[in-house]
Amino acid sequence: MQLYTLRGEMDQKHLNFDIVVIGGGNAALTAAVEARLGGASVLVLEHAPKAMRGGNSRHTRNIRAMHAAPTSVLTEAYLEDEYWDDLQRVTGGQTDGELAKLTIRSTQDALPFMARCGVKFQPSLSGTLSLSRTNAFFLGGGKALLNAYYATAEALGVEVLYDTQITEVTLEGHRVRRLKAVSKGFPLELACKIVIAASGGFQANIEWLKEAWGPSAANFLIRGTPYAQGGVLRNLLDQGVASVGDPTQCHAVAIDGRAPKFDGGIATRLDCVPFSIVVNKHGQRFYDEGEDVWPKRYAIWGRLVAQQPDQVAYSIIDARAEKLFMPSVFPAIKAESIAALAEKLGLEPTALEETVSRYNAACVPxxxxxxxxxxxxxxxxxxxxxxxxxxxxxxxxxxxxxRPGITFTYLGVKVNERAEVIMRDERVVENLYASGEIMAGSILGKGYLAGFGMAIGTVFGRIAGKEAARNVRY
Known part of the structure; x- marks a missing residue:
């Protein structure tokens, strides 16, 4: 890939790259590392500045991994059939079975690869013990994971350009011919050999969310990076790339309503729902709070809250439940009576008292x-x-x-088992691959399974990197 228009700090450089990776998170870095290990020269274009690099991966903390026996951090065994059943349950069958099973089987090789890249793991801690058999937790969380990947990539010779936003991916026929971008305020144009799109969904683009959800999307909070604007996704779909997924489907969880509009991360999630009753602004319950264990149901609650008036709800507990979950980063709102609590929450006291009374009377010892x-x-x-x-x-x-906390959207580009991007006429784009959230809708039609987004990004990032490097050679 030849750099042929650039003004600014890279003047005087004439660089050629085999592969350009668009994005800077887990899916992008795994692709970049594998492509470099395959002998290709690699450039990573990250929209965010260095201090904000990594997309939503900055906020992640674990990956769901298949394994046949206990490991240093995973207990017992978690085999393909059970993993598949768990995925079927949360997606309601809305998944590409071949790609999903490929992802599941490939996760058993993911942890050794990550360890070779310097990622360290830790056993599940209190509050996450229900995941000790299925999910491997990163020591230091998502930022430590990313730091390890970037250090590995740079040691291998991968180049990284931060603060670089792709403005156009130009398709001619069934090939990407050039990329246009703005890098640190300067125009950048690259003629293409191979591109890997790992630039995420459109969850931070409120106007696009409104197209799918209507005006209610203005009340959504975005848990992750504000840089996930979906520009690359929109550009590709407008040029005839096949889409998968529903624009209204997303990984959305219930988060503390006092969280910031963007980038609050995992710390803003509330895990009190199973031990509470949840009411809307009218003081009325609207769903079974105890339907299943929290790791299999937490991701439905963002969507449930989004469907309520003003996209707001309230979780109500008593003193006995206070120590059963990780507390919010914001102070709990407390009162000595239900009526007083309602007033503090802005609810009608009588309505909340009646709801609590009916619930209490229905509880079976x-x-x-x-x-x-x-x-x-x-x-x-x-x-x-x-x-x-x-x-x-x-x-x-x-x-x-x-409030609804949107993590990532499921509308994406269609790919095959080699991570090759597919056009609407079913032909493959010869030099374009995709990994991570931009293609996750192929596998996640709806719902979510804890740690599965990282599984998709890691598996398809590695596939894309290997296939792209092989394509360069041939």
Whole structure:
């Protein structure tokens, strides 16, 4: 790939690259490392400045991995059939089975690859023990993961340009011919050999979200990077690349309503829902809070809250539940009575008192156990609560405001098992590959499984890097 128009700090350089990777997160870096190990010269174009590099990977903390026996950080075994069943359950079958099973099987090789890149792992800690068998946690979280990848890539000779936004990916026929970008305020144009698109979804583009969701999207909070504007995705779809996924489907969780508009990350997530009742602005419950264990259901709650008036809800617990979950980064809202709590939350006191009273009366006594599906449920209540249905009786009463926290969108480009991008006429784009959130809709039609986004990005990043390097050679 020849750099032929650039003004600024790279003047006087004449560089040629075999492969350009668009993006700077997990999916991009795994692709860049594999492509470089395959003998190709590689340039990474990261939209964000260096201090904000890494996209949503900055906020991640684990990857879901298949394994046949215990490892240094994973307990017991987690085999393909169970992994597949878990994915089927959360997606309702809306997944490409071949690509999904390829992802699942490939995760058993992911951890050794990551370790070779300097990524370190730790056992599950308190609050994540339910994932100790399925998910490997990164020591130091997403930033440490990214630092390891960048250090490995740079040691291998991968070049990185930060603060570089792609403005156009030019397709002619079934090939990418050139890239246009703005790099640190200066125009950049590159003639192409091979491109890997790993630039994420469009979740930070509020206007695009409004196209799918309507005006309610203005109330969404974006958990991850503000740089996920979807420019590359839109550009490719406008030029005839086949799309997959529904623009209204996304990884959306319920987060603290006081979180910032962008980049609040995982710290803003609220895990109190299973042990609470959740009400809308009218003080009414709207879904079964105890339907399943939290790692298999937390990702539905952003969408549920998004469907409520003003896209807001409130989680209500009593003092007995306060220590059962990781607390919010914001102070709990407390009161000595349900009516007083309602006033602090901006709810109508009588409506909330009546909802709590009906819930308490419907709770069936049982052996409460926060660590498992305990079957402690309600009877005669709609919607029901299937587990952890303990009356809200002991002051102080506690409330948290909830809003939809969008992590990433599922509308993306269609790819095959080699990570090659497919046009609407079903032909392959000869020199374009994709990995990560920009193609995850092929596998995640709806719903989410904890750690699965990292699995997709790692697996398809590695596939894209290897295939692109092989294509350069031939």
């Amino acid at each position: 049982g052996d409460f156990d926060s660590s498992t599906l305990d079957g402690v449920h309600t009877e005669g209540l709609s919607p029901p609560k299937s587990n952890w249905a303990r009356p809200i009786l002991q002051p102080p009463f506690i409330g948290y405001p909830l």
